Amino acid sequence: MKRSxxxxxxxxxxxxxxxxxxxxxxxVPLKVLFGTETFRDRVxxxxxxxxxxxxxxxxxxxxxxxxxxxxxxxxxxxxxxxDGCISIHIGEQLSATAEAARVGASSVVGFPVNVVDSQTVxxxxxxxxxxxxxxxTLADATEAVQRRVPKCRVLALLDTLxxxxxxxxxxxxxxxxxxxxxxxxxxLVADREIKSVDRVRTRSRAIxxxxxxxxxxxxxxxxxxxxxxxxxxxxxxxxxxRRELPDLDVPIGQIGCVLGTHTGPKALGLVYLKA
Amino acid sequence: MAxxxxxxxxxxxxxxxxxxSLIWLGTNHEEVNRLNVFPVPxxxxxxxxxxxxxxxxxxxxxxxxxxxxxxxxxASHGSLMGARGNSGVILSQIFRGFARAVxxxxxxxxxxxxxxxxxxxxxxxxxVNKPTEGTILTVARExxxxxxxxxxxxxxxxxxxxAAAAAGARAAxxxxxxxxxxxxxxxVVDAGGYGLQLILEGMLKTVEESEPAAAMLAEAxxxxxxxxxxxxxxPEGGWGYCTEFLIEGMNLDTELIRGQIEALGNSVxxxxxxxLVKVHVHTDDPTSVINLAGGYGKLLKLNVGDMSTQHRxxxxxEGGTATSAPRPNGIxxxxxxxxxxxxxxxxxxxxxxxxxxxxxxxxxxxxxxxAIESVPYDEVVLLPNNGNVIPAAKQVIGLTKKKVHVVxxxxxxxxxxxxxxxxxxxxxxxxxxxxxxxxxxxQTIEVTHAVRDTRSNGVKVKKGDVIGLINDRLxxxxxxxxxxxxxxxxxLGPDAYELVTVYRGQQATDAEMSRLESEIRNxxxxxxxxxxxxxxxxxxxxxxxx
Numbered sequence: 001m002k003r004s005x006x007x008x009x010x011x012x013x014x015x016x017x018x019x020x021x022x023x024x025x026x027x028v029p030l031k032v033l034f035g036t037e038t039f040r041d042r043v044x045x046x047x048x049x050x051x052x053x054x055x056x057x058x059x060x061x062x063x064x065x066x067x068x069x070x071x072x073x074x075x076x077x078x079x080x081x082x083d084g085c086i087s088i089h090i091g092e093q094l095s096a097t098a099e100a101a102r103v104g105a106s107s108v109v110g111f112p113v114n115v116v117d118s119q120t121v122x123x124x125x126x127x128x129x130x131x132x133x134x135x136x137t138l139a140d141a142t143e144a145v146q147r148r149v150p151k152c153r154v155l156a157l158l159d160t161l162x163x164x165x166x167x168x169x170x171x172x173x174x175x176x177x178x179x180x181x182x183x184x185x186x187x188l189v190a191d192r193e194i195k196s197v198d199r200v201r202t203r204s205r206a207i208x209x210x211x212x213x214x215x216x217x218x219x220x221x222x223x224x225x226x227x228x229x230x231x232x233x234x235x236x237x238x239x240x241x242r243r244e245l246p247d248l249d250v251p252i253g254q255i256g257c258v259l260g261t262h263t264g265p266k267a268l269g270l271v272y273l274k275a
Numbered sequence: 276m277a278x279x280x281x282x283x284x285x286x287x288x289x290x291x292x293x294x295x296s297l298i299w300l301g302t303n304h305e306e307v308n309r310l311n312v313f314p315v316p317x318x319x320x321x322x323x324x325x326x327x328x329x330x331x332x333x334x335x336x337x338x339x340x341x342x343x344x345x346x347x348x349x350a351s352h353g354s355l356m357g358a359r360g361n362s363g364v365i366l367s368q369i370f371r372g373f374a375r376a377v378x379x380x381x382x383x384x385x386x387x388x389x390x391x392x393x394x395x396x397x398x399x400x401x402x403v404n405k406p407t408e409g410t411i412l413t414v415a416r417e418x419x420x421x422x423x424x425x426x427x428x429x430x431x432x433x434x435x436x437x438a439a440a441a442a443g444a445r446a447a448x449x450x451x452x453x454x455x456x457x458x459x460x461x462x463v464v465d466a467g468g469y470g471l472q473l474i475l476e477g478m479l480k481t482v483e484e485s486e487p488a489a490a491m492l493a494e495a496x497x498x499x500x501x502x503x504x505x506x507x508x509x510p511e512g513g514w515g516y517c518t519e520f521l522i523e524g525m526n527l528d529t530e531l532i533r534g535q536i537e538a539l540g541n542s543v544x545x546x547x548x549x550x551l552v553k554v555h556v557h558t559d560d561p562t563s564v565i566n567l568a569g570g571y572g573k574l575l576k577l578n579v580g581d582m583s584t585q586h587r588x589x590x591x592x593e594g595g596t597a598t599s600a601p602r603p604n605g606i607x608x609x610x611x612x613x614x615x616x617x618x619x620x621x622x623x624x625x626x627x628x629x630x631x632x633x634x635x636x637x638x639x640x641x642x643x644x645x646a647i648e649s650v651p652y653d654e655v656v657l658l659p660n661n662g663n664v665i666p667a668a669k670q671v672i673g674l675t676k677k678k679v680h681v682v683x684x685x686x687x688x689x690x691x692x693x694x695x696x697x698x699x700x701x702x703x704x705x706x707x708x709x710x711x712x713x714x715x716x717x718q719t720i721e722v723t724h725a726v727r728d729t730r731s732n733g734v735k736v737k738k739g740d741v742i743g744l745i746n747d748r749l750x751x752x753x754x755x756x757x758x759x760x761x762x763x764x765x766x767l768g769p770d771a772y773e774l775v776t777v778y779r780g781q782q783a784t785d786a787e788m789s790r791l792e793s794e795i796r797n798x799x800x801x802x803x804x805x806x807x808x809x810x811x812x813x814x815x816x817x818x819x820x821x
Contacts, residue, residue, distance in 0.1 A: 180807055181620060182805055200695070203773065
């Protein structure tokens with residue numbers, strides 16, 4: 001079935017390859033900079049390569065949004081086969097990506113682009129893309145996605161504060177972890193904010209606390225388990241939740257390079273849309 | 276003043292007796308310190324009792340009350356405010372019982388004095404949850420019994436009753452090793468009991484002899500080095516002036532005065548009796564406070580201190596910041612912590628006020644009260660972080676209008692775990708439950724040097740040995756920090772844990788630190804090791820195992 005409109009997102013959506021192929025979703029990569037070397041997220045570098053390099057690198061990499069020109073190029077290409085496009089991106093409180101998309105879209109005359117600020121990051125954006133892709137029209141897609149934006153949640157358990165602090169997205173004070181101690185923060189991305197919901201000293205105790213907090217958030221419409229180089233723990237969490245929620249498909253996703261720069265390795269997450 | 280048969284115990288005599296106690300305990304408190312069973316450098320019993328007694332006598336010194344009841348009441352209140360350590364708290368309860376027993380009396384007959392001694396001991400027993408024989412409690416009771424026996428005899432008088440009490444105390448102290456295994460093992464008598472014996476002996480000397488020499492009095496007045504410094508977050512509107520004085524007058528109404536003073540400042544304390552009232556207030560306008568109080572009577576011992584200056588000094592030395600967003604649950608946290616690094620760690624975790632102290636100097640009830648009054652919350656969680664501080668911490672409850680919860684943390688690691696578990700949006704009961712549970716989950720290893728030869732928990736140690744304690748119990752002795760810690764970790768069973776946090780003390784050298792780190796990593800590769808600069812004294816290493 002040929003849709004009349006296109007669905008665009010960026011690499012921070014952690015969109016599974018299978019969904020990208022099945023729904024024909026366009027992914028615009030953000031960039032990771034190690035010193036003067038620039039890599040396009042998940043294009044020039046796989047997740048495995050990225051985390052290996054992150055571990056070996058003394059200075060932390062920087063990340064940057066795609067340029068408006070890059071967006072314009074994508075939209076111009078899509079305009080040939082589509083009547084319009086919905087472009088769903090990482091929250092504007094976290095990145096300039098959505099702004100770049102808007103500027104890029106304004107230079108493509110006669111092709112309507114509905115840019116959506118998802119207010120979130122990672123697989124909830126992929127869920128929104130799927131909702132859009134399954135909608136009959138661009139208007140329906142936009143309405144269905146906008147309605148779900150306030151329901152997106154990312155519950156992230158970081159193994160260390162080092163990366164997110166260096167990235168400047170969360171201060172220690174914000175996370176109630178202004179201490180020298182290397183606590184494992186449990187953060188919730190919701191309502192355009194990153195909130196600290198818990199702080200735990202050891203990993204083995206932090207994981208059950210994350211799942212416990214998630215249970216207070218139920219019911220949910222969709223759920224995925226995310227990880228950065230921690231597939232076994234992610235699998236354990238997913239199978240526990242699949243037993244509890246037999247009606248839900250609980251996929252496991254990998255945290256990509258750009259997000260990984262801020263979470264650091266061994267991060268785990270539960271991402272969901274509240275029902 | 277020579278003792279005579281007809282002499283009763285009136286205000287002036289009891290005041291002299293207390294001053295005599297202070298001198299005698301002051302002369303001998305180091306001896307009491309040496310009796311500490313535990314060979315760790317800890318809040319010393321002699322020092323704690325002396326500071327408590329000093330506080331008891333503080334207001335008494337300024338009072339000319341003729342009635343024994345008034346002097347006893349001042350001593351009771353002063354000791355309560357200055358109570359430090361376990362023995363200090365029990366001593367304050369002894370004073371309290373005594374004050375209750377003599378209420379309304381201007382002078383005591385020998386029999387009334389003996390009855391008051393007995394009631395003082397009873398009050399102390401009642402105040403302790405699980406009274407242990409062979410401690411200061413037993414000594415207080417035996418002193419009371421001996422006094423009662425002497426009072427019922429023929430030809431009795433006040434000096435004889437006090438002499439009997441002191442002798443009864445001495446006999447009871449000598450018997451304490453037969454009642455307590457730990458004393459027997461260590462080969463010492465009970466320190467708190469001995470302290471009480473000295474207090475009674477000091478009274479006896481005063482009553483028997485002439486008035487204490489001026490030189491001795493001066494000696495007793497010499498303040499002991501300040502135990503602790505309270506460092507606090509800056510309250511809104513600054514600190515103002517700490518204003519303290521006594522009002523001497525007639526028919527003073529403490530309630531009325533308190534109400535008027537409260538309108539002029541905060542941290543208000545107005546205590547006393549119709550003839551003498553002690554006032555303590557933090558105010559921006561000390562002149563108005565003084566003018567108001569001056570209308571009630573003569574002001575004594577006026578002391579006005581600029582707290583903003585003091586506060587800035589504290590902050591500068593600590594490099595701390597004094598800002599925090601108000602918490603949704605309205606609960607403040609106050610902790611007793613020593614060591615620059617540890618102070619920073621607790622502050623970083625969200626603690627609002629820190630009372631510096633703990634390991635060697637136990638802060639007083641008053642120190643903790645001041646810190647609690649300083650935080651901008653009406654409900655406060657207090658973390659003593661040391662077993663010896665817990666009793667004084669619990670005394671704070673009821674001394675303030677604020678709701679105070681003491682989470683009984685026995686060590687720095689327990690304190691850290693408790694604070695980490697605190698959530699600003701969670702109600703008090705849930706927070707308290709979580710903090711307590713987390714504190715109990717963590718294991719503490721402390722390493723220090725033995726301050727004396729002893730035997731404890733079946734371990735023989737020599738002065739200077741490196742000793743390792745697990746959760747306050749002496750478990751290992753050796754020559755080397757790393758070896759002792761390795762043994763202690765082995766005893767805990769490293770398989771059950773994943774993270775060791777090492778709080779490095781001031782004494783630990785870089786070489787000792789790196790050797791310890793590699794010992795742990797080599798012997799227990801499954802454990803994650805995190806090193807923090809604690810900066811604590813006396814304990815080169817404190818380890819949190821979880």
